Amino acid sequence: RVAWLRLEYVFTLFPKVNSTTKTLEGERTTSLLAWFSSPRTAGQWLDYWLRQRLQWWRKFAVGPSNFSSSDFQDEEGRRGFNLSYRFPWGTETIETLKNLGDTELLLMYPGDNSKLLGRDGRKNVIPHVLSVSGNLDRGALAYLFDSLQLAENPLTKKKDSQRKVLKLHPCLAPLKVALDVGKGPTTEMRQVCQGLFNELSENKISVWPGYLETVHVSLEQLYSKYDEMSVLFTVLITDATLENGVVQLRSRDTTMKEMMHISRLKDFLSKYVTAAKNV
Incomplete structure (x- = not known):
């Protein structure tokens, strides 16, 4: 067993320069993982990380x-x-192992190898370094292209009408819930929304406060x-909510709407988010 394994993530921002034209192309966000291994098992660990990283990218993908x-x-x-994604314009690398x-270690510590030695059984060996570097910007773009879907629009009878849905995995969707209001006493319904917003936020459920927008649009x-x-779920507060505490809950993926008492909402959403993380 190797006792000197080290796991490290480093996130950096740096400019990317075109070597031909010497022009600045912009910033790139990179993730770095350094894994120290015995020379004897370095190949096995590289294969291990290949499986883990490819499985990770595929786990959250629609395709x-x-x-x-x-x-x-x-x-x-x-x-x-190289781990790659097939974009509409061609395949591009998103991660390199x-x-x-x-x-690299010998260059960093020239002359005194004793500082680099680790134990592999009874032997003292200089570890091999496995590098996993990812282009986070390109990876995020891959998930956006992967998640953008065209689906039938159940709200219209037009045969050629489709709706755009960004079906990010529940773990990756930055907003889990949107709170909005229907017809009714606006001030009172917004107060209910604000209370619900605070409750969900305290339970670490990300919420979009749509009820604060002043431009009225159709459902x-x-x-x-x-x-x-x-957004995974839309919660609609209506005048019925003021009367009996019932809200309308709509799912992004199924477009199904169900009526639910406001007191059950927090537990339902918490269980949904937790279940998604355990996939």
Whole structure:
């Protein structure tokens, strides 16, 4: 067993320069994972991380087959893999895994190798470094393309009418719930919304306060907007809520609406979000 494994994530922002034209192309957000391994088992660990990372990208995808892997060797003969996504314009790399060997460590600590030694059984060895680097901007773009769907619009009778839905996985959707109001006493309904907003936020459920917007739109436009924002559920507060505490809950993925008492809402949403995280 190797006792000197180290796991580390580093997030950096740096400008990307085109080497041909010497022009600044913009910033890129990168994730880095450094894994220290015995030279004897470095190849096995590289294969392990390939499986883990490809499984992770596919787990949250609507179309998992668009994520793929390919192997390569760099100029120094070091083995590695590229994880890629098939965009409409072609396949692009979103993550690279590589066995850097011991070269990087020897360059960082020249002359005194004793600081680098780790135990592999009874032997003292210089660890190999496995690098996993990801382009987070391109990865986020991959999930956006993967999640954007065209679905039938149940709110209209037009045969050629479709609705756009950003079906991000529940774990990735930044907003779980949108709170909005229907017809009725606006001031009182907004007070109910604000109380519900506070309750859900305290339970770490991300909420969009649609009830604060002053521009009135139809329910069809409201649902379309939240579908495109990838909001999982829309909660509609109406005058009926003021009378009996019942709200309307609409699902992004099924477009089904159900009536639910406001006292059950927090537990229902908490269980849904928790179940999604355990997938």
